[in-house]
Amino acid sequence: MTSLIPGNKNISSGSYISMIPILRVAITAFVLVLISCQGDAGQSASRTDSAGVEKQVDQLLSQMTLAEKIGQMTQVDRRYLKSDSDITNYFLGSVLSGGGSSPAVNAPSSWVEMVDEFQSYALRTRLRIPLLYGIDAVHGNNNVKGAVIFPQNIGMGCTRDSALVEKAARVTAEEVAGTGINWTFAPCIAVARNIRWGRTYESFGETPGLQVTMAGAEVKGFQGENLSDQSLVLACAKHFVGDGGTAEGKDQGNTVCDEATLREIHLPGYLEAIRDGVGSIMVSYSSWNGLKMSANKYLLTDVLKNEMGFKGFLVSDWAALDQLQGDYSNQIETAVNAGIDMVMVPDNYKRFISTLTALVDDGKVPVSRIDDAVRRILRVKFLKGLFEHPYSDSSLTGKVGSQAHRQVARQCVRESLVLLRNENKVLPLGKNLKRIVVAGKNADDLGNQCGGWTISWQGSSGDITTGTTILQGIKETVSPETDVVYSSDGSGAAGADAGIVVVGETPYAEGAGDRSDLSLSKEDMTTIENVKRAGIPVVVVLVSGRPMIVNEALADCDAFVAAWLPGTEGEGVADVLFGDYKPTGKLSHSWPRDMKQIPINYGDPNYDPLFPYGFGLTY
Numbered sequence: 001m002t003s004l005i006p007g008n009k010n011i012s013s014g015s016y017i018s019m020i021p022i023l024r025v026a027i028t029a030f031v032l033v034l035i036s037c038q039g040d041a042g043q044s045a046s047r048t049d050s051a052g053v054e055k056q057v058d059q060l061l062s063q064m065t066l067a068e069k070i071g072q073m074t075q076v077d078r079r080y081l082k083s084d085s086d087i088t089n090y091f092l093g094s095v096l097s098g099g100g101s102s103p104a105v106n107a108p109s110s111w112v113e114m115v116d117e118f119q120s121y122a123l124r125t126r127l128r129i130p131l132l133y134g135i136d137a138v139h140g141n142n143n144v145k146g147a148v149i150f151p152q153n154i155g156m157g158c159t160r161d162s163a164l165v166e167k168a169a170r171v172t173a174e175e176v177a178g179t180g181i182n183w184t185f186a187p188c189i190a191v192a193r194n195i196r197w198g199r200t201y202e203s204f205g206e207t208p209g210l211q212v213t214m215a216g217a218e219v220k221g222f223q224g225e226n227l228s229d230q231s232l233v234l235a236c237a238k239h240f241v242g243d244g245g246t247a248e249g250k251d252q253g254n255t256v257c258d259e260a261t262l263r264e265i266h267l268p269g270y271l272e273a274i275r276d277g278v279g280s281i282m283v284s285y286s287s288w289n290g291l292k293m294s295a296n297k298y299l300l301t302d303v304l305k306n307e308m309g310f311k312g313f314l315v316s317d318w319a320a321l322d323q324l325q326g327d328y329s330n331q332i333e334t335a336v337n338a339g340i341d342m343v344m345v346p347d348n349y350k351r352f353i354s355t356l357t358a359l360v361d362d363g364k365v366p367v368s369r370i371d372d373a374v375r376r377i378l379r380v381k382f383l384k385g386l387f388e389h390p391y392s393d394s395s396l397t398g399k400v401g402s403q404a405h406r407q408v409a410r411q412c413v414r415e416s417l418v419l420l421r422n423e424n425k426v427l428p429l430g431k432n433l434k435r436i437v438v439a440g441k442n443a444d445d446l447g448n449q450c451g452g453w454t455i456s457w458q459g460s461s462g463d464i465t466t467g468t469t470i471l472q473g474i475k476e477t478v479s480p481e482t483d484v485v486y487s488s489d490g491s492g493a494a495g496a497d498a499g500i501v502v503v504g505e506t507p508y509a510e511g512a513g514d515r516s517d518l519s520l521s522k523e524d525m526t527t528i529e530n531v532k533r534a535g536i537p538v539v540v541v542l543v544s545g546r547p548m549i550v551n552e553a554l555a556d557c558d559a560f561v562a563a564w565l566p567g568t569e570g571e572g573v574a575d576v577l578f579g580d581y582k583p584t585g586k587l588s589h590s591w592p593r594d595m596k597q598i599p600i601n602y603g604d605p606n607y608d609p610l611f612p613y614g615f616g617l618t619y
Contacts, residue, residue: 099457169221198513413572467568
């Protein structure tokens with residue numbers, strides 16, 4: 001589908017500002033499209049059969065006690081379950097694995113066994129309501145060892161290829177379902193407006209047009225045309241709304257702007273996700289003009305649910321309610337009344353359940369609000385087909401990490417790379433060179449090239465999962481007669497035909513990645529200089545979750561490639577360096593000249609970046 005909003009590969013970025021008035025009209029025209037529906041219990045039905053699914057929901061809801069309803073609104077991390085039987089005893093509606101929350105043996109079959117066991121406890125309840133099991137599969141099924149890890153969203157935004165994003169999401173859906181899980185907390189459709197923000201790489205880019213282009217594609221990749229397909233998973237657009245616009249790029253900070261700006265920049269991606277049937281939306285930690293989003297009834301209920309017609313359910317972020325004003329009871333009262341339907345507790349679920357129960361008994365949270373929340377959750381569970389197929393599909397487990405899936409990720413890598421400099425046409429390099437020196441801390445480090453949200457929450461350096469490093473990809477691409485030498489610091493480069501220096505960031509996630517200085521490290525600059533002194537052509541490959549301050553590095557190299565965080569398939573980088581694929585990536589962020597220029601975004605007054613939004617060379 002060609003989007004009406006810039007960011008699609010068929011629309012030039014220069015048309016963006018002039019189209020804003022048209023966008024408002026176009027967006028308004030499709031906001032009332034609802035999520036798909038399913039027919040009578042035990043049968044699949046078309047997405048338009050709303051009467052059938054609503055009848056199922058009403059019948060089930062009418063049988064539920066208050067305890068059963070509140071259980072459905074409760075989500076617990078598996079690490080904090082006191083006993084698996086608490087799923088039964090407290091009628092829990094959802095369990096999740098936060099970053100790094102894996103079974104003792106982190107392998108696909110172990111995940112299947114664990115999730116199915118949890119599901120069995122849910123099915124022992126009186127009404128046999130199945131669990132939703134959630135996970136942050138944000139660039140592949142990234143918590144599972146052996147799964148394919150895709151480029152982070154910042155790189156996917158540079159592809160400008162919504163069909164490829166949908167294809168990657170479909171692969172991820174199969175690998176998530178192949179581990180027994182039925183819900184991913186993705187896509188992230190934040191509009192990152194300040195690259196100091198530690199979550200910049202989770203965003204497709206700095207313009208709302210990119211989010212519109214990619215949001216619906218990723219939702220369709222996860223959910224397909226029929227959410228009841230077992231090989232697919234429930235999507236969760238996040239983080240509603242404005243999380244990428246916080247002052248100074250501070251994670252979980254405050255977005256300060258008027259409502260018109262919020263709607264123009266941060267809302268369009270959600271409209272597209274709703275249009276394509278997203279079943280759940282995660283609410284942001286951040287604030288809008290000083291009010292925490294989890295407490296903002298106007299945006300959650302009046303705008304998102306009523307005006308925009310969202311019929312799925314809202315889930316809070318990890319322990320987000322603890323950041324609201326007042327004591328615990330006040331925090332829950334505020335959030336649930338504001339429109340939160342499912343609460344990611346994630347630990348003290350017994351206290352949450354007893355507190356919300358007391359609030360209902362005291363009339364502080366109306367039963368009607370509880371019923372609305374549970375109705376939304378049940379609706380999605382019926383749509384997902386969980387009542388008919390609650391357990392995992394073992395036929396998908398063998399697809400996790402398959403060669404076919406890795407080829408899709410490799411395609412994503414090569415399309416995401418952006419060529420920023422190529423003096424004297426140094427690139428592409430010849431495959432038959434006699435000697436190539438590869439240097440830099442990120443050349444042979446799988447963890448560094450995957451970034452955060454990989455196996456663990458923050459990610460880590462080293463051989464953390466199955467994949468191909470950039471160095472390995474180079475060795476597998478060149479002629480067998482080519483001598484590829486690795487030197488971490490770039491020493492010993494004299495006499496080589498070319499040098500490839502792979503530098504940049506090491507893994508981080510969320511607020512741990514907030515930065516006041518995005519300069520390359522002294523270690524990286526020394527490595528580049530060591531190779532330059534050898535008097536050979538120098539190619540710098542930057543592995544990073546955002547643009548960095550690279551003026552000195554550019555001056556010391558002949559070619560410069562932004563590789564972002566490419567994931568496990570390092571051969572995709574080699575494909576571009578050696579000419580098997582001509583670079584097509586276009587910047588999803590404006591590239592600053594220095595820190596003083598940040599934040600800088602396309603359309604700003606006196607816009608003068610080092611490289612503009614949409615820039616990218618080819619061969």
